[in-house]
Amino acid sequence: MTTKMLKFVSVPQKQPDKRAATARRTDFDEIYKDFATPEATEQASRCSQCGVPFCSVHCPLGNNIPDWLMLTAQGRLEEAYGVSSATNTFPEICGRICPQDRLCEGNCVIEPGFESVTIGAVERYITDTAFEKGWVKPVSPVLERSQSVAIIGAGPAGLAAADQLRAQGYKVHVYDRYDRVGGLLVYGIPGFKLEKHIVARRHQLLEEGGVVFHLGQGIGDGEGELSFADLRSRHDVVLIATGVYKSREIGGPGVGLAGIEKALDYLTASNRRSLGDTLPPEAQALDAAGKNVVVLGGGDTAMDCVRTAIRQGAKSVKCVYRRDKANMPGSAREVKNAEEEGVQFEWLAAPEAFLGEGHVSAVRAVRMKLGLPDATGRQSVEPLEGSSFTLDADLVIKALGFDPEPLPQLWGQKDLAVSRWGTLKVGQKDFMTSLPGVFAAGDIVRGASLVVWAIRDGRDAAACMHTWIQENIMATAKAEQG
Ligand code: FAD
Structure with missing residues (x-):
């Protein structure tokens, strides 16, 4: 099916309508209304399908934005969701809270003279539709592996890694000191930017896919906490995705x-x-x-x-x-x-x-x-x-x-190397900390950053953890078998 794209010349930019400020002031509901299908289709068709898509280049996840815009313009929404979710674990969240004006939309090449394509709103529309239609399914690994992975932190970095590692068939255990899944998505970012049921349905999907959550379980040496050494002895590899929580003072x-x-x-x-x-x-x-x-x-x-x-x-x-x-x-x-x-x-x-x-x-x-x-x-x-x-x-x-909490001291791990800002040091290519088999991702490595970067790091760290397990644990086991 062909659909004429490049409609930016004749169709003006339209963001989804906002609720009136007087109504917004009285509740914590999201402020943007949903795109109706004709609006989403028309707005997606404004994309110029340029040769070098700077929107993708400037997306930390490298999302194939022109492709899913074209599929949306053609009404092929299930395929659009397939393309969008191939690079992004939580597109409905990024569609809502990414600073698109600084990332994809801010780099849209039709911007000088014409306003950018409304990428974030279309991304949100595609994924919300996918949820409505039942296209979003829990991960279903093709094989089950015996190795187990511990992830400390159920924020976007930890959850993105959990999704990827479970898809590889590992036993995935996520530990969080909070009683809900989501990290700052739930307890930092207010509902008027991101309603909490959006995060809760991802929690449910991950659980249905076999990820085990240990909520209300802090890692550390405090009362009721599980020590880092104990945690490490229970699992083959560990990912630290604890974010940054020490407030800067005045x-x-x-x-x-x-x-x-x-x-x-x-x-x-x-x-x-x-x-x-x-x-x-x-x-x-x-x-x-x-x-x-x-x-x-x-x-x-x-x-x-x-x-x-x-x-x-x-x-x-x-x-x-x-x-x-x-x-x-x-x-x-x-x-x-x-x-x-x-x-x-x-x-x-x-x-x-x-x-x-x-x-x-x-x-x-x-x-x-x-x-x-x-x-x-x-x-x-x-x-x-x-x-x-x-x-x-x-x-x-x-x-x-915010600055990082002093994890080496809190966890009695003096060999866990940190940068001069207190963030965890990891190898540039393997996400591994100074402790073998212990990886780290998200704000605890980058410093206070963005959800989209946390997702990217979580996905990349998961890929590195898979490689490390294959090269170390599996290889050693095979060698021992003779
Ligand atoms: P987090 O989301 O912080 O999750 C870390 C998790 O680890 C938490 O659940 C925590 O409970 C858990 N944890 C920590 N220590 C332990 C421990 N010892 N034991 C067990 N569990 C532990 N980014 C955007 O892109 N757009 C926005 O609009 C935006 N708004 C923001 C608004 C606020 C108020 C704040 C504070 C941040 C905002 N950010 C925004 C930034 C974004 O939320 C973070 O970059 C992102 O959440 C980092 O993800 P993370 O997984 O690394 O850490």
Whole structure:
């Protein structure tokens, strides 16, 4: 069947409709509506099928985007799903939360003059349709192998690896200290970007495919945890996919006042509330209702905090970021969504001190100006003398980034090598840490990054683990047999 592509010349770009900001402010449901079939078909047919598809080149997974766009335009959706899922374990998740404006869509060659193809929305449409039609099936290995693999961490890196290793027939055991599968997909990222049932159905599929989950089981030397040494002795190989969870801190007078909270504690409490969980007493106060909220930071985590505070019914929500809008690390699309929902931004501003008696009541901030680029190429920032101003604040949320937890110390594994940033060192080609048979993937190797990179790393690490098992464990067993 032939379908005319290249319709970008006559068909304007259309993203799926967004719910009105007034409605969005009152719930945690996703904000984008679904594409109807005619819209998805028409938008997919805008692709120019260019010779060198920069959308694929700039996709960390190397997705064959022009191919599944053409199949969608032709109404061959089951094939489109086949192509899309061949390179991506969770396309419906990437379709929702990848920063497409910086990756595939940002590199679409029709962009100058015409707006890019709506790749993320079509990807989401294809996979949601595949789920509806029952085309998404649990993995079904063609042979069962006797070797067993332990994966520490049920975030996107661990889950992508679990899927690939189970498909190879290994016994796959995933351990996570949380009570649900998904890592930051469930407890970090809010429902208005990714509804939780989307992750839960993947959990179910993996279980149906034979992956065994040990939830609420931390690895470490704490109470109720399983030691890393014990875990290693129970399995043939181990993958560490534990993410990065140590919040970056801020200094300054008054920083120890009550009401100054870590972003992830705040977001986890909100996500748990939406999931209907009973919060422990210390988490119950993590609620913005009726409060003046100040969020410090300019990345995706800060955007998730400000938008959560709006939905909780905050009196006012301000985001304080030391650079300007153009230099913000967060996705431009998310900043726009936040502005529509009523968040006020204090660009080029940094906190100087936190004021209050026992509990924070205000943040004193200072205006900043952009200076010359530093060694990394980013413009430095410096305070403008005499420009201090005060913002009312009953809740201050620190969204300043994350560093890795010190795993070698926590797990009593002094030979587990880390970089100077504390991330795990792995071989560039084999994903193996300094401990033989122990691999690592995702944020714990890369530092705080993106879901799409975690999926890529999980898939690549799984392939390396398979090779290592074949070359070491299987080869040794064969040699011993004579
Ligand atoms: P994680 O998702 O962090 O999963 C690690 C898992 O390991 C967790 O389940 C944890 O409980 C478990 N674990 C840790 N230590 C142990 C232990 N000792 N024992 C047992 N289990 C353990 N990326 C995007 O692409 N788009 C976005 O919109 C986006 N928004 C984000 C918003 C927020 C608030 C945050 C914090 C991050 C966001 N990211 C986003 C980044 C993205 O979520 C991460 O890059 C990605 O989840 C990393 O995957 P991972 O599997 O390496 O780690």
